[in-house]
Amino acid sequence: MRILLAEDDLLLGDGLKAGLQQLGFQVDWVRDGEAAERELRGQPYAAAVLDLGLPRKDGLDALSAVRRARVTTPVLVLTARDAIPDRIRGLDTGADDYVVKPIDLHELAARLRALVRRAHGQPQEILSAQGIVLDPASRTVRKDSLPVALSTREFDLLQTFLLNAGHVLTREQLEQHLYSWGQEVDSNAVEVHVHNLRRKLGSGLIQTVRGVGYILLREAPR
16 A cells, blocks of 8 residues: 655655554655655555645645645644644545544554545445455465465555455556566566466456456446
8 A cells, every 4th residue: 555655754754654664654754844745646556644844835835736636645644733623624624534643653553444445335344356355454364264365565466456356557557566676676576476466366266358357346247
């Protein structure tokens, strides 16, 4: 799950990026409001963590701008401003959640997962289809109640498919969900990961839409 982190405090930003990566997120980190606005306008992030007190452009101004541009990425506002009017203003500007510093890393991760679920119309934490059950919090997968060992990329790819079950995803879209800045992507990386998922979870789980991409169906085709 690829997210944007906008935080100008170097110590906090470095800690949040490292911690969220350990919890399974792919994190792109920017340090000012203009960069946050630019990235949110240009990249399909699963969610964003946005500090309000950013240089060059205030976090709320950046958020307001991307909402006017009809960017629907879920945004969690992270700030030291704990007054009720500030919280109300943040939510009214377009924030989906609001957390006051300091924040527990595991709570932040849980809130991000909840935002992504709601954005995809998934009310439950557990994702499932065709006998496959994925738990984002524990990063475990079961098939017909039996545990299945997946690599980090395979897990992330399966989670992306389950969140978008019934929708065709192109290879480019899948790459954007799986890889953050600076990560080298082999030309056939997605194909290799899809092949591995089919081998471990069943050949009928992910269908190829020739010339377009891939789709995971909630129910196996008959």
